[in-house]
Amino acid sequence: MRTVEKALRLLDFFTDKRVEIGLSDLARLSGIDKATVLRMLADMAECGFVEQNPETRRWRLGAGVLRLARLREHAQPVTRVLTPILEKLAQETGETAHASLLSGRDLANIGVIEPARANRVYIEPGLVLPLHATASGIAVTAFLRPEQQERVLARTLTAVTGMTPTSRAALEQVVRRTRERGYAVADQTFEAEVYGIAVPIFGPDGYAAGALAVAIPASRASDEHERKIIAALEPAAQSATTGLGGRPSPEHRISS
Known part of the structure; x- marks a missing residue:
């Protein structure tokens, strides 16, 4: 599986019942090692697709996802x-x-x-x-x-x-x-x-x-x-x- 595809598929694990996910849980859910998951999260964070809660250190969807959703709905x-x-x-x-x-x-x-x-x-x-x-x-x-x-x-x-x-x-x-x-x-x-x-x-x-x-x-x-x-x-x-x-x-x- 290509790196971009792997990174984007991490976003699929976020749901309305699971709005924040820790690094270890994301690695377990995706079957990808923690170091690689962290690297992909960092790259997506730079683009605004994910962000880290400073209090819990868990990850959540960022404003970039909402922006794309709005563009999709407009189109x-x-x-x-x-x-x-x-x-x-x-x-x-x-x-x-x-x-x-x-x-x-x-x-x-x-x-x-x-x-x-x-x-x-x-x-x-x-x-x-x-x-x-x-x-x-x-x-x-x-x-x-x-x-x-x-x-x-x-x-x-x-x-x-x-x-x-x-x-x-x-x-x-x-x-x-x-x-x-x-x-x-x-x-x-x-x-x-x-x-x-x-x-x-x-x-x-x-x-x-x-x-x-x-x-x-x-x-x-x-x-x-x-x-x-x-x-x-x-x-x-x-x-x-x-x-x-x-x-x-x-x-x-x-x-x-």
């Missing part, structure tokens, strides 16, 4: 496009609606709207969603460019739960089924007791650029509820594709 107003779509989707389904977009090799969750009910699925904003273990990831993988899809299938597939597909053959079967019906389902493959349903968002080239999904407690999963969610997801994903400047794939059709 492509993703939040403005997706938020009303997610709000409507959560209202229609009564479940947690979320959207994700591809960024390099990762699928990042960029927006979440939760329903007004106690028993609901919580999804962390900014969470990186494994392409092989989530409904969103599988929906995207099924409609990637062939060479991109091959790279996903060729990866080492890590088990997140006992239900995660971990062989190429198993993932190929799931991807093939997803292409046939136009949407992906994931039954506790990423988190126990969570059932996900997702439809791809397409980019300007007609290939998957992200996904729109609904996550529900597995105890509420049923054929009837799934049909209701898919009926709401299909037009929502079409609106997201159009709003973000994409075009639908002629190969994508929703079928039950």
